[in-house]
Amino acid sequence: MAQITLKNLAHSYKPNATADADFALKEMDHVWQDGGAYALLGSSGCGKSTLLNIISGLLRPSHGRVLFGDRDVTDAATAERNIAQVFQFPVVYDTMSVGDNLAFPLRNRGMDPGYIATRVQQIAQMIGMEDILKRKARGLTADAKQKISLGRGMVREDVNAILFDEPLTVIDPHMKFELRTQLKALHRAFGHTMIYVTHDQTEALTFADKVVVMYDGRVVQMGTPEELFDRPAHTFVGYFIGSPGMNFFDATVQGNRATVQGVELPLGASYAPPKGRVQIGIRPEFCVLAREGGLPFTLTRIEDVGRHRILRGTVAGQQVNVTLPEGVPVEAEANRLLFAPEKINVYADDWRVQGEA
């Protein structure tokens, strides 16, 4: 096991890439602590899988280095890196039995047969397949096949890291929850570094201690789920995390006051005049409707999602969402939108600006 360091790492699928747009991964420096449970979150095509394949050695980065501990493994083959990876679509060896599938990575490394047998039993128990170890893998359901893939990913105890590339896409929701819980338990038990790629924020937030949000080939923020929720470092994080995402308004900011649509709003902190396009962001959870003050709000529809209701509306033509806790009535006269000042974040050119208390 080792700490994984990405040094000035960048990747382009084109030769001689120079322009920013040519890069699937923009230059980054990043450290994955030994034993951490990370989720790599981002929309499709933002470079998540590319990053994962670079770590596992399936792809050689066009720029920068990859270090495991102190060892430079940029040019090392996948096998040398001792990494386990589980892919989005199930990969099983059809002609082998379930048990042989699980034993395959161990046999290829010439492990002791007695050890292999006990280890396969353990893993089979974990994925609930002890009964069908002797069965051929061909003809199993996609669910079952993916469980075998997961099992094969976890069968080796000495791996440097286990990488998951959206592994639960094909699994049905009930099983998803169960497997995720098991992965989490496994992480606690063995302390492997785990990197879990997903575009499902619930999956990311429940699995990981640290969530890494990627956007357009860049890591835009790494933090605990709480940090991502309260202080998104980039407007994309605000928009992507949360359901619905953060509301943004173009604003001018002076000291601890922001002006939106000619209305002055108090802020929780004081800011030096920011440069570039200035926006304030507020989560729907911290918006309230009142009869006076704030911004004029026009309600367009109400969505009841069970735990709470989401009011969809507009402020000066711009889409805004407000979350209404259960039991709070919707009043027709309450058409002014108020924000909790300490929950407002200020952004300059999409990046968060730190205020002074």
Place this chain on the structure above:
Amino acid sequence: MDKTQNNKAWFLVLPVLVLVAFSAVLPLMTVVNYSVQDTFGNNEFFWAGLDWFDEMLHSDRMWDALGKQALFSAIILAIEVPLGIFVALNMPKRGFWASFCLVVMALPLLIPFNVVGTIWQIFGRVDIGLLGHTLAALGIDYNYTSDALDAWATLIVMDVWHWTSLVALLAYAGLQSIPEAYYQAAKIDQASRWAVFRYIELPKMQGVLLIAVLLRFMDSFMIYTEPFVVTGGGPGNATTFLSIDLVKMAIGQFDLGPAAAFSLMYFLVILLISWVFYTVMTNLDKAEGK
């Protein structure tokens, strides 16, 4: 959905029935007819019952010819299938060279059978053929018209040249359908090259390979044109395969009865083997679709 019952619809399949009747059923029935009769020409026929079948079942000449046919099929399958897979594994996966290889591979398949025979007939001649002359110049005693082994070798090399492409193209199609993730997973699992072939590529090619084997078996088991053109069945009877011998018997010696009887048995053998293949393949599909 309500089904419309209209028996006039049967008329719509009539053209196909007529066509099949004239192209397949009637000729086959003619053969059946010959097989139970005897003739001395003049279009006079005498009832012979199952005598011809009985005679043919005890005919060394025919069993010998059938044996040669089977040996030929076995040899070319044993060469073409592994070779085709090997070629497919080494073909580039994409880009200009992939297309280039595909076109080159397809070329032999486009040449008519008798032309292939003629090409090799000339190619192998010791006096003017490039192959025959070169071998002779190298001091190798090669002559397909006088040496049985040379004749067999020529026919086998010719068939391999003509048909390995088919196996290779089918295997290549099978390989192309394997998702990249399988190879990536194999790398992660530290599988050897052999294991990748044994556990990923071969199982995924299984379906197309069965088709390739079936096609090559049927075709080589009925081969007529090429050996007829190259060796004419010789030297002696060395390359007189069953199909060649049956034609000789039926048209050369005008023994329509025995030839027809053996043809029918020949037909049944091919039908039986093809049916076994078909059953195996559909069972595989079922196992796959579970």
